[in-house]
Amino acid sequence: MEFMSFLVRRVAYSIFVLIGLSMLIFTIVRVMPGDPARLALGARATKEAVQELRDRMHLDESLPVQYYHWVKDVLQGKLGISLWTRREVSIDISRFLPATLELVLFAALIEADVRILLGVIGTRYRNTWVDNTLRVGTYFAVATPAFVVAIFLSLIFGYMLKVLPIVGRLDPSVVAPPVRTGLITVDALISGNFTAFIDALKHIIMPAIALSLGGMAQDARITRSSMSDNLLKEYIAVERAQGIPPRVINLKYLLKPSLIAPVSVLGLDIASMLGNAFMVELVFGWPGLSQYGVEAALRKDLNAVTGVVLVIGLVYLTINILVDITVAYLDPRVRLR
Amino acid sequence: MTAEERALFKIRNLCVAFDLFRGTLPVLDHVSLAVRRGEKIGLVGETGCGKSVTMKVVVGILPIPPGRIASGEIWFDGTNILSLHGGRLQDVRGRIGLIPQDPSASLNPVFQVGTQLRDAIRYSHRHRNLSAKEIRRLAIDVLAEVGLPDPVRNLSNYPFQLSGGMKQRVLIAMALAANPELLIADEPTTALDVTIQEQVLRLMREAIDRRNLSILIITHNLGLIREFTDRVYIMYAGQIGETGSTRDLFNRPLHPYTKGLLASVPKLTGEGVPFGIPGTVPDYLNAPSGCRFSPRCDRTTEVCASCRPEMILIEGEHRVACHLYKEEQEDDPQAG
Ligand SMILES: Nc1ncnc2c1ncn2[C@@H]1O[C@H](COP(=O)(O)OP(=O)(O)OP(=O)(O)O)[C@@H](O)[C@H]1O
Numbered sequence A: 001m002e003f004m005s006f007l008v009r010r011v012a013y014s015i016f017v018l019i020g021l022s023m024l025i026f027t028i029v030r031v032m033p034g035d036p037a038r039l040a041l042g043a044r045a046t047k048e049a050v051q052e053l054r055d056r057m058h059l060d061e062s063l064p065v066q067y068y069h070w071v072k073d074v075l076q077g078k079l080g081i082s083l084w085t086r087r088e089v090s091i092d093i094s095r096f097l098p099a100t101l102e103l104v105l106f107a108a109l110i111e112a113d114v115r116i117l118l119g120v121i122g123t124r125y126r127n128t129w130v131d132n133t134l135r136v137g138t139y140f141a142v143a144t145p146a147f148v149v150a151i152f153l154s155l156i157f158g159y160m161l162k163v164l165p166i167v168g169r170l171d172p173s174v175v176a177p178p179v180r181t182g183l184i185t186v187d188a189l190i191s192g193n194f195t196a197f198i199d200a201l202k203h204i205i206m207p208a209i210a211l212s213l214g215g216m217a218q219d220a221r222i223t224r225s226s227m228s229d230n231l232l233k234e235y236i237a238v239e240r241a242q243g244i245p246p247r248v249i250n251l252k253y254l255l256k257p258s259l260i261a262p263v264s265v266l267g268l269d270i271a272s273m274l275g276n277a278f279m280v281e282l283v284f285g286w287p288g289l290s291q292y293g294v295e296a297a298l299r300k301d302l303n304a305v306t307g308v309v310l311v312i313g314l315v316y317l318t319i320n321i322l323v324d325i326t327v328a329y330l331d332p333r334v335r336l337r
Numbered sequence B: 001m002t003a004e005e006r007a008l009f010k011i012r013n014l015c016v017a018f019d020l021f022r023g024t025l026p027v028l029d030h031v032s033l034a035v036r037r038g039e040k041i042g043l044v045g046e047t048g049c050g051k052s053v054t055m056k057v058v059v060g061i062l063p064i065p066p067g068r069i070a071s072g073e074i075w076f077d078g079t080n081i082l083s084l085h086g087g088r089l090q091d092v093r094g095r096i097g098l099i100p101q102d103p104s105a106s107l108n109p110v111f112q113v114g115t116q117l118r119d120a121i122r123y124s125h126r127h128r129n130l131s132a133k134e135i136r137r138l139a140i141d142v143l144a145e146v147g148l149p150d151p152v153r154n155l156s157n158y159p160f161q162l163s164g165g166m167k168q169r170v171l172i173a174m175a176l177a178a179n180p181e182l183l184i185a186d187e188p189t190t191a192l193d194v195t196i197q198e199q200v201l202r203l204m205r206e207a208i209d210r211r212n213l214s215i216l217i218i219t220h221n222l223g224l225i226r227e228f229t230d231r232v233y234i235m236y237a238g239q240i241g242e243t244g245s246t247r248d249l250f251n252r253p254l255h256p257y258t259k260g261l262l263a264s265v266p267k268l269t270g271e272g273v274p275f276g277i278p279g280t281v282p283d284y285l286n287a288p289s290g291c292r293f294s295p296r297c298d299r300t301t302e303v304c305a306s307c308r309p310e311m312i313l314i315e316g317e318h319r320v321a322c323h324l325y326k327e328e329q330e331d332d333p334q335a336g
């Protein structure tokens, strides 16, 4: 029950953060130099047309009044019209967001598995050449930006070996599965379209690896040191003395307490993935939200920028709450106290 | 016949070293001790003298490296544990139960008490292929045996929800659940409140009597030794200095270290400041090759530092390793 009230507080806090974030981004895009209406309509549009658009968007009113209008719309589920695509921003976002979510989801899955594996291997062979090689390797991986990895991967596997596709989410020759979740892999599975599933996997594997590598390397270190520390704990020695086999101790009694620290930082990883996603999406022509957001920022597309930032903020906060729940599952001291 | 020959469990000339960066620490130096069936044996010595290292070797949790078993034998019911591997080793180890020192650090914090207890039962009785239901039954029974209130509910509690005394009861239950013949208790009450100490000791004594167990109890609490044990081994810096029945040892201590140890205990209470002997345990790196107590001993002679005193029989089971004493045939009626 303690934990429920903790969760409620977390959600309330997240709502406050979202409100603050919306005010901040709302102000920033409006004080940036340049007239969004003029940018949207082009140099040849008449003064009257520009003024008319400015009026429609309440651009000549004071900031608080503009914000009031915007909030009124948001509460009705409308994020306004994009000045660039001329569509409802929420429609644009619902088109681009799933691609980014799918990418980040795969990156997070790869990261979580590989770093546990590396952490276990590093602990099992701690202070041998295996562990040292992993250590050096992870330093490199941490220090290399995601887009450099992306370029390398696509050069090697895309251009030279030609084993993986270089752009997009699905080959044009493959019949796309009907959209349910927007995550092509999931939709393909739902509709039983295995050709599409495999093709989507082939498309997502390189960008996902590029995106996950930095955080993965860092967390492998955290998992490794957390496991090695716990290995010296009294309770592990006692469990051995009780005759519980090493396999059970390592994969159960040692792994669970050792996951608490690395899972706690997963929220931060995903935040940095959402940030890094832009470059990776650019390299792999991945039609995701980051690309859309950057394009919108360059065009001073007020509603689109505000909408994108808000949605990414929402995703980030949701993921953090999920991380908290996972940590609480792993650590009863958090859950029950 | 001597204690060693009829023993259920005996350690013979065990030498354990730690290979560290700054050098090799020869911590245990020819340690020998024996426990007969039904006996309560104490192992006493000041902090750092190697009591826990001895325990770790026996239950198989010595970290190797840096630890290394240089030589020696550990016999349990006729087999040398140190020569066993795999399943046979696990079988013998299952007959030796450990009661650890610090109950708060000895239970896995993220698992329910019942999870670990059931695994301890499952693997120590693995030849019997118990069903989940039978394992649960055994778990509840053994928690009830150690006097844990409401065993069924406590199975699903986490360690942090239990008091120190309850945690120690759970750990004793885990040790008993394997149906051991020998218990090794490393400072089983040091981490507990004084009132709880009494309860836990009583509980251990009852379990030992009911199940006809033997126990090797490690402590620096001389009051506990006097009250609880039949025989005692006195350890100093990895060497056994003296052994004998608890009564003989308290009435007629022979080794200068034992004398100092007892003199430092206030007579009436049987408790209090232990080890009021001047000086500290020597650094193992520069330990004397002979008697390791020689730097602190007020009776030290020339041979002491260079020549290791052999354990000699004084009377009955009373033995001492000190150059002040010579073996005398007439004091040794049972010899041979
Ligand atoms: N893992 C280890 N690495 C290096 N040296 C060790 C290790 N464990 C024990 N030692 C050495 O062995 C010595 C004896 O340690 P041990 O834990 O057996 O002492 P103890 O008699 O149990 O003391 P206490 O009463 O404080 O529990 C220590 O002083 C230390 O020098």
Ligand code: SF4
Pocket (backbone or CB within 6 Å): B255, B256, B257, B291, B292, B293, B294, B295, B297, B298, B299, B300, B301, B304, B305, B309, B321, B322, B323, B324
């Ligand atoms: S052997 Fe020598 S130094 Fe050691 S206790 Fe006896 S008299 Fe003292």
Ligand SMILES: [Mg+2]
Pocket (backbone or CB within 6 Å): B051, B052, B053, B186
């Ligand atoms: Mg100790």
